[in-house]
Amino acid sequence: MTILHEPHELSVTEAAQRGVAGLVADAEGGSDVVVTRRQRPVAAVVGIQRLTEIENTLSDLNDLALVLARAATDSGRRTSFDDVLSAYGHTRESLAALPDDE
Structure with a gap:
């Protein structure tokens, strides 16, 4: 193409x-x-239609590159949400107690 x-x-x-x-x-x-x-x-x-096609293709290629990079480097190790919260000094309860931003 x-x-x-x-x-x-x-x-x-x-x-x-x-x-x-x-x-x-x-x-x-x-x-x-x-x-x-x-x-x-x-x-x-x-034309703008062609430019839109080019931009969409570029976006798709960027997504594909990200997927391929992640697939190539995925160790299979996963981190739970609770472990992430703990690493930043929070729990699910402490997050729920935070005021909502409006």
């Missing part, structure tokens, strides 16, 4: 001639535009 769908390349000069309105129209129509300077990509113009 590539990030951009068959992007159309334009030089900075061509993009300037096309104008912001033209670039936005392309993006709204689903075309990904890559702007180049000296034949090197320097910017991309994508």
